[in-house]
Structures are given as C-alpha cells and as structure tokens.
Amino acid sequence: MVPLSHYLIFSAVLFTIGVLGVLVRRNAIVVFMSIEIMLNAVNISLIGFDRYFDQSDGQIFSFMVMCVAAAEVSVGLAIIISLFRNKPTVNLDEFNILKG
Amino acid sequence: MELLIFYPIALMCVGLALAVVLNKNPINSAMCLIGMMLGLAGIFAFTQAHFLAILQIIIYAGAIMVLFMFVIMLLNLKEDADHWMAREKNKLLSGLTAVLLVGALYKIIDVITEAKFKAPTAVPDSFGTVARVGEALFTDFVLPFEIASVLLLAAMVGAVVLAKNKLD
Numbered sequence: 001m002v003p004l005s006h007y008l009i010f011s012a013v014l015f016t017i018g019v020l021g022v023l024v025r026r027n028a029i030v031v032f033m034s035i036e037i038m039l040n041a042v043n044i045s046l047i048g049f050d051r052y053f054d055q056s057d058g059q060i061f062s063f064m065v066m067c068v069a070a071a072e073v074s075v076g077l078a079i080i081i082s083l084f085r086n087k088p089t090v091n092l093d094e095f096n097i098l099k100g
Numbered sequence: 101m102e103l104l105i106f107y108p109i110a111l112m113c114v115g116l117a118l119a120v121v122l123n124k125n126p127i128n129s130a131m132c133l134i135g136m137m138l139g140l141a142g143i144f145a146f147t148q149a150h151f152l153a154i155l156q157i158i159i160y161a162g163a164i165m166v167l168f169m170f171v172i173m174l175l176n177l178k179e180d181a182d183h184w185m186a187r188e189k190n191k192l193l194s195g196l197t198a199v200l201l202v203g204a205l206y207k208i209i210d211v212i213t214e215a216k217f218k219a220p221t222a223v224p225d226s227f228g229t230v231a232r233v234g235e236a237l238f239t240d241f242v243l244p245f246e247i248a249s250v251l252l253l254a255a256m257v258g259a260v261v262l263a264k265n266k267l268d
Contacts, residue, residue, distance in 0.1 A: 001220035002106045002147075008212045010110045010143075014117055016205045021121035023201075024194045029126050029172055033133050036164065037117050040140055043156075047149050054223045056236035059152050060244070063237070066159050067248040071255030073164050077171045078262035084175050085265075 007048025014041035028080050028090040032073065039069045105146060113139040126172050130165060137161040149228035 014037055021034025043062040050058030083095060116136040123129040137160040144153035226232045237245055 001222070002102055003220055004217045005212050005215070006103075006106065006110075007147075009209050010114075012205060012208045012212070013114055016201050016208075017114070017117040017121055020198060020201050023197045025121065027126060027177075029168065029175075029177075030120070030123075030129050033120055033129055033168065036133065036160070037120065037136070040137065040160070043152075044140065044143065047144055047147055047152060050149070051147050051223060051227065052217070052220065054221075054227060056228075056233050057240075059149055059228060059233050060236055060241045062152055063155065063233075064244055064248060066155060067252060070159060070164060071251050073167055074255050074259040075262065077167055078259040080171065081174065081263045090175065090177060 004048055004052045008045055011041045011045035011048070014038075014044065026092050028083075028092050031092065032076055032080075036069060036073070039065055102146075106143070109139050109142045109146070113143070126177060127169075130168050130172060133168075134161050134165045137165065147228070148223060151228055151230045151233045 018034045018036075018038030018041060021037065022031050025031055025034065043065055046058040046062045046065075050056070080090060084090065087094065113136050116132045116139065119132040120129045120136065123132060137156060141153045141156040141161070144150075144156055
C-alpha cells in the first residue's frame with residue numbers, strides 16, 4: 001500500500017514543475033502544457049485522498065477537472081491561433097497591447 | 101512491494117514533466133507530455149481508479165494532446181524561436197525562480213511529512229470502477245455533470261468562433 005503522503009509529495013513536485021514552466025517559459029504553447037501539468041498534479045492528490053477515504057467524490061472532482069481542461073485547451077488554442085494571425089509569434093512578452 | 105511499482109512510474113513522470121519544461125522544441129515537449137499523461141494513467145490504475153485511468157488516456161493523451169500537436173504543426177514556429185529565446189536566456193531570472201519554487205516545495209513537503217496520516221488500508225474491489233463512480237456521478241453530482249455538458253458546448257462554440265477567419 002502506498003501511503004497518502006507519497007501521493008501528496010508527488011503531486012506537489014509535479015505542481016511545482018508546472019509553475020516553473022509557466023513562470024520561466026515564454027512560448028505560449030509550452031506555457032499551456034505547463035498548465036496541463038498543474039491540472040494533472042491536482043488530480044493525483046484528489047485521487048490519493050479518494051483512496052485514503054474510500055470514496056468516489058474525488059474521482060468526480062478530477063473528472064470535472066478533465067472537462068474544464070478540455071474546454072480550456074480548445075478555447076486557449078483557438079485564442080493562440082487568432083493571436084498568431086494578428087502577429088506571427090507565440091512569444092508571450094510581445095502580446096502587450098492590452099497594457100495601457 | 102507496491103512502492104517498487106509506484107516509485108519508478110512517479111520518477112518517470114517527474115522526469116518527463118521536467119523535460120516538457122526544459123525542452124527547446126515544442127514538439128518534443130508535447131511528446132514528453134504525452135508520456136507523462138500515460139505515466140499518470142498508470143498511477144491512477146495502480147491506485148485502483150480504473151475509470152479515471154481510462155479517461156486520462158482518452159481525454160488527455162488522446163484528445164487534448166492531439167489538439168496540441170495540430171496547433172504546433174499548424175503554426176510554423178521555426179523562425180519564431182530566436183525572439184522568445186531572448187528572455188528565457190536570462191539564466192539569473194530563471195535560476196532565481198527555480199530556487200524560490202524549490203523553497204516553497206520544501207515547505208510543502210515538510211508540512212506533508214509532519215502530518216499524521218493513518219496507515220493505508222485495503223479498499224473494496226468496487227473502488228474506482230465505472231459502476232461506483234457512475235453511481236455517484238448520476239446521483240449526488242448530477243447537477244455538475246449537466247453543467248459540464250453546457251461548459252463543453254460553450255467551449256466548442258467559442259473555439260469555432262475564435263479560430264474562424266473572419267466573422268461575417
């Protein structure tokens with residue numbers, strides 16, 4: 001049996017890697033992938049707790065997280081495509097027209 | 101015994117996640133991310149959450165990553181690399197961010213190891229099966245389930261509208 005703390009530490013490590021990717025990378029697509037890593041990290045801890053308490057709620061939550069991730073990715077990638085039409089780059093530092 | 105299976109899969113996932121963040125080429129990053137998703141599906145199956153493991157493979161490794169691949173190949177990013185490298189080349193800033201995050205991670209791990217969790221117990225065979233998760237999904241969580249369908253419809257319409265060439 002794997003103790004709950006192992007799941008939580010694994011989840012924390014993956015989440016930190018995701019945050020690192022969002023903060024350090026400037027390529028919009030890689031930033032998106034880092035967000036996916038963070039969402040997956042949360043799913044691990046949800047399922048770890050679920051098993052610890054022998055319930056189904058955490059699995060429903062991670063099911064909903066997957067739904068939101070799918071919606072987020074489809075809309076986000078559409079936004080990246082339409083941004084790319086205006087300015088042929090995916091560098092996040094160059095998209096600053098909303099900055100006053 | 102089970103730790104012998106858990107640790108290699110977890111290490112593989114962490115390594116692949118690092119590879120996603122550190123790779124210069126977005127295609128390689130996407131490949132590593134697919135590997136990480138599959139590893140996580142392994143972890144879920146190992147935790148006896150079979151339904152979630154299958155969903156992880158179908159939704160994440162299947163649908164979402166295929167979409168990523170399509171977009172990466174649709175946008176020709178070759179000439180773009182020099183521009184966005186400029187800030188990523190700032191090693192000092194990246195290093196400082198990494199040190200800060202490792203500090204935060206150390207604190208989180210400290211809190212987790214201090215906490216007193218019961219020793220893990222065996223769960224019944226029904227845990228994580230489609231039957232049991234589906235029962236919860238269609239009784240206690242039927243409203244979020246219906247709202248999720250509206251969310252997905254909105255996302256579908258939104259993606260079509262945003263990616264369309266010109267609105268007439």
